[in-house]
Amino acid sequence: xxxxxxxxxxxxxxxxxxxxxxxxxxxxxxxxxxxxxxxxxxxxxxxxxxxxxxxxxxxxxxxxxxxxxxxxxxxxxxxxxxxxxxxxxxxxxxxxxxxxxxxxxxxxxxxxxxxxxxxxxxxxxxxxxxxxxxxxxxxxxxxxxxxxxxxxxxxxxxxxxxxxxxxxxxxxxxxxxxxxxxxxxxxxxxxxxxxxxxxxxxxxxxxxxxxxxxxxxxxxxxxxxxxxxxxxxxxxxxxxxxxxxxxxxxxxxxxxxxxxxxxxxxxxxxxxxxxxxxxxxxxxxxxxxxxxxxxxxxxxxxxxx
Numbered sequence: 001x002x003x004x005x006x007x008x009x010x011x012x013x014x015x016x017x018x019x020x021x022x023x024x025x026x027x028x029x030x031x032x033x034x035x036x037x038x039x040x041x042x043x044x045x046x047x048x049x050x051x052x053x054x055x056x057x058x059x060x061x062x063x064x065x066x067x068x069x070x071x072x073x074x075x076x077x078x079x080x081x082x083x084x085x086x087x088x089x090x091x092x093x094x095x096x097x098x099x100x101x102x103x104x105x106x107x108x109x110x111x112x113x114x115x116x117x118x119x120x121x122x123x124x125x126x127x128x129x130x131x132x133x134x135x136x137x138x139x140x141x142x143x144x145x146x147x148x149x150x151x152x153x154x155x156x157x158x159x160x161x162x163x164x165x166x167x168x169x170x171x172x173x174x175x176x177x178x179x180x181x182x183x184x185x186x187x188x189x190x191x192x193x194x195x196x197x198x199x200x201x202x203x204x205x206x207x208x209x210x211x212x213x214x215x216x217x218x219x220x221x222x223x224x225x226x227x228x229x230x231x232x233x234x235x236x237x238x239x240x241x242x243x244x245x246x247x248x249x250x251x252x253x254x255x256x257x258x259x260x261x262x263x264x265x266x267x268x269x270x271x272x273x274x275x276x277x278x279x280x281x282x283x284x285x286x287x288x289x290x291x292x293x294x295x296x297x298x299x300x301x302x303x304x305x
Contacts, residue, residue, distance in 0.1 A: 004266070004277065004286045008295055008302075016303045018288070022263060024235065024243040025050055028222075029061040029088075031192040031248035031270020032293055034074055036063075038194045040269045042294030044078030049297045051082065058235055059083070062186035062221040062252060064092035064157050065113035091157050091185020092116040094220040094230055096123045098183065099153065106152030109173050111166055112185070113159050127155075130166050145169055150177050156209065156217065157185035158202050167209060174213040182209065184217040188252055192271040222247075223256030231260065246293065248272060254286045263287050 010018060030036050033043045050057055066074075068085050075083040092112065096119065099108065110117050110129040120127045128151060130144060144165050154170045174180050188201035210217060220226055237243055240261030247253020248270025257264040266277055266285075269292040277285060290296070 004289045006295075007265070007288050007290050007299055012302060015299050019053065019299065019303060022242050022244040023054075023056060024237065025055050025057045026231065026235075026243060026245050026257075026262070027057065027059050027293070028247040028249075028253050028270075029059055029071075029074075030063055032246055032267050033059065033080075034078065035195060035270075036191060036193045037197075039078065040292055040294070042292065042297060044075075044080040046293045046296040047078075047080040047083070049300045053300055056235075057083075057087070059088045060222065060227075060231075061088070061090045062158065062188050064090045064116040064119070064185055065160060066090075067115040067118070070115070089227075089231075089234070091221040092119045094227055095155055095157075095183060095185055096120065096125065097230065098218075098220055098226070099125060103152045103181070107149060108153045108155050109151045109170055110155045111159055111162065111170050112155055112157040113161070116155075116157055116159075116185075130163070130169055131161075132163060132165050136165060141165060141168070145172050147172060147176055151180055153181040153183050154209075155183050155185070156187075156202075156206050157221075158188070158191075162202070162205060167205065171209055171212050174209070174215055182213070182215045182217045184219050185221040187217075187219060187221060188249070190249070190271045192248065198271045222252040223259065225259060228256070228260040250277070250280050250284050250286075255284055257286075265289060267292050269293070 007018060027033060034040055047057060071088050107126045110127045117127060117129055145168055151173050154173055174182060184206055187203050187206055189203045190198050191201045193199045206217060231237060244263040244265055245257025246265045246267060248267050254264045254266055264286040265288040267290050268274060277289060
C-alpha cells in the first residue's frame, strides 16, 4: 500500500479523478469542521463548494453534549448552507434509534449530558439520571445508590459534568441486573478541545465501568460497525467505495471509514500531525490527507480552471 497523498499534491488529472471517485461525503465535526472551542478557517466555504460540485454531505460526531440547535448554530456561523438536522448524526440519535428497535418502552439510566437527556425526553424514553449538587458523605452516597426501579440499559456518552456517584450508580445497576445492557456512544481517547489543546477523552471512564461490572459495551458511536450499518440504512449507500469519510483521528475516523468500505481522508486540523499519521501502521493510514477541509475549496478551483 502506498503512503497517503495530500490532495493538493496530486496532479491536476489525479485531482479530477479523485473528485469524480465519490458522490457522498461523510465528515466528522469536531477537529474537522470546527474545534470544540474555536473555529477552523474556510470550512464553511469548503462544504458549500463540495455541494456546488454535486456532492452530498452528511456529518457525524461522537459529541452529544451539544444540542441540535447548537449544531445548527455552528453550521450557520461557518456559513455552511442548507445543512439540515437530519444531515447530522451523533451518539444520542443512534442510541434512540437502537433503543426503539431493541428495548422499546424500557427505562434506562443515563450517564449522558443534559442535552442528550433532553433528546431522550423528546423521544418519550423514560430515563433516570443523577445531578448531585450537595456535598456527599458516605451515608448520603448509600442513599443515592439505592435502586428503586431496575433499568434495561445504562447509557454512556461524553458528559462533562460526570461525577463519581453517577459512575457508582451505573455500576450498581449493571451488577444488580444481568439483563441490563451497557450502551456507549462517544468513547474517544482524545478530544481536540481548542487550537493546540487536546484533552483526555472519556474512554477510560467507560473502561472503569466495564472493569467493575465485567460487561462489554454495545458501541453506537464511531468506530462501531453497528453505526456503519445504520449509515447504510439512513443514507442509502448502495456503493460504499463511492463514499469518502473525512476525520481527524485514525481509530474513530480512518479505520471506521475503511471498515465500512469507504475511502478515507485525514485532516491535520484536529488532534494528529502528519508524523502521527505516517508513524501509524500502514493498515491504519488513510487513503488521502489534507491540512484541513478548506483544501477542498482550492482543489475544486484547480480542476475548474
